Amino acid sequence: MSNYTTVLTLLFLAEIVMGSCDTKLECSLLGDLLEMAMKHKGPDKGCQCLSRTTIPAFQSMLNKVQTPGDNGVIKFEKVVINIRNGYNPTTGIFTAPVAGVYQFSCTVMSENGKHLSVYLSHNNVKQQRIWLKGSSHETGTAINILNLKKGDQVAVKGLGNDRILDIVHFLAIL
Structure with a gap:
């Protein structure tokens, strides 16, 4: 098998x-x-044995409304969980503690009547964009699977000078 x-x-x-x-x-x-x-080890015998307590994972939320600016990193400062300490709330950047395939999710909310545009960045390369037209308070979610090397960095960045409301999250798991 x-x-x-x-x-x-x-x-x-x-x-x-x-x-x-x-x-x-x-x-x-x-x-x-x-x-x-x-x-379970495969034929390559190179499996890193990770347990529930060592699998890299984090969930963070905004503490306050932010205006990150064009290509500015959004800092999700309220850390709910941060196994292996890959997420830095001061910088807003996740640095992969181990290589592997990670699932990232980010949800943002626009101000009432204002548009909002953000994107998921992997090593400063745009991966997936969320654009909200701003007809009311709108939410948008980006979910992305990324194959990361140890030390790769992932962040959520702003496009333009849009304000991001504080009812949002950024998370990942290996």
Whole structure:
């Protein structure tokens, strides 16, 4: 059985378990399955064994309205979780502590009646843009999968001098 088939089978079994057990047992079983999947070594024997406590992940939110300026980094200063300390709330930049495929998500909200444009930046290269036309308070979300090398940097940057309301987040997980 290939590595991918094994992982997919474990995740499928996790879905079956989640539909039939109480919440505490679900979390425990799903966590055990994920940990087993992370420890499974492939034919290259180069697998980094990561656990629930060492998988890089962060979630951050804005504390206040910001106007980052053109190509200015948005600093999500309220850190909810920051496993492996990859996210720096002072700079607003996530630096990959380990290489791997990461999922990033960013949600922003415009001022009532004002447009807003931001983008996800990977090593200072635009990846995905959120543009809100501003007919009311609008929200937009960008979700992106990036294959990062250790030390790669990801941030959310502004386009123009738009104000970003404080009901937003920036997060990632390996």
